[in-house]
Amino acid sequence: MQLRLSPILVCVAVFTFGLAAEPPERVALETERVVVFKDGHGLFVKRATGTADDEGRVFTDEVPVSAVLGTFWALSEDDRPLLSMTAGRVETVERRSHETSCTSVRELLRVNAGRRVSLELETDRRIEGRLVEVLELAPELGPGPTTLKIPALSGVARFDVEDPPEESVRPIEPRGGDLVVLDSQDRGRVVLPVASVRSVSGPELTTRIVREE
Secondary structure, X not given: OOOOOOOOEEEEEEEEEOOOOOOXXXXXXXXXXXXXXXXXXXXXXXXXXXXXXXXXXXXXXXXXXXXXXXXXXXXXXXXXXXXXXXXXXXXOOOOOEEEEEOOOHHHHHHHOOOOEEEEEEOOOOEEEEEEEEEEEEOOOOOOOOOEEEEEOEOOEEEEEOOOOOOOOOOOOOOEEEEEEEEEEOOOEEEEEEHHHEEEEEOOOOOOEEEEEO
């Protein structure tokens, strides 16, 4: 849809059923006519064909998202009433990971769990042993997407269309991480504040971490 109109774009979809699409419940839209008014408003009339699923539902994501104060109307070709329309966003969550350098003592301790290390503390003393773990909780991933259901009135459904959000990237970080556990040779298992560790050393020390987002 290349034509840009201001300030309002209105789209009407006329639904007919029975022709299969892929997936079947996704309707195929075909523009039948476009009316451009002298004040800059425009009306796009599209015909939608598709096969409803077992619950009588079809869907499309080809809505005029770039419209200013835009609206979308839908009605059946044989005047059968639409029971309802659901307007909402479909969120696609992709979990990605990439390897980078550690940028803090906490990250150094986290990635070297299971290795023998030597920790230099703020008191200028050193403690050696096998690094067990950094005490952390699983990250909070937040709520899922929401949808808004609007009932159809007199066979015609209407809902306002807003611009979709851009992609947002959020790092997946564990919570806590203020304490580290070390199995020492002389003192047994020791729990130390991460903030008290000035440096980390060891023959098998790694400085790379895999970050998730």
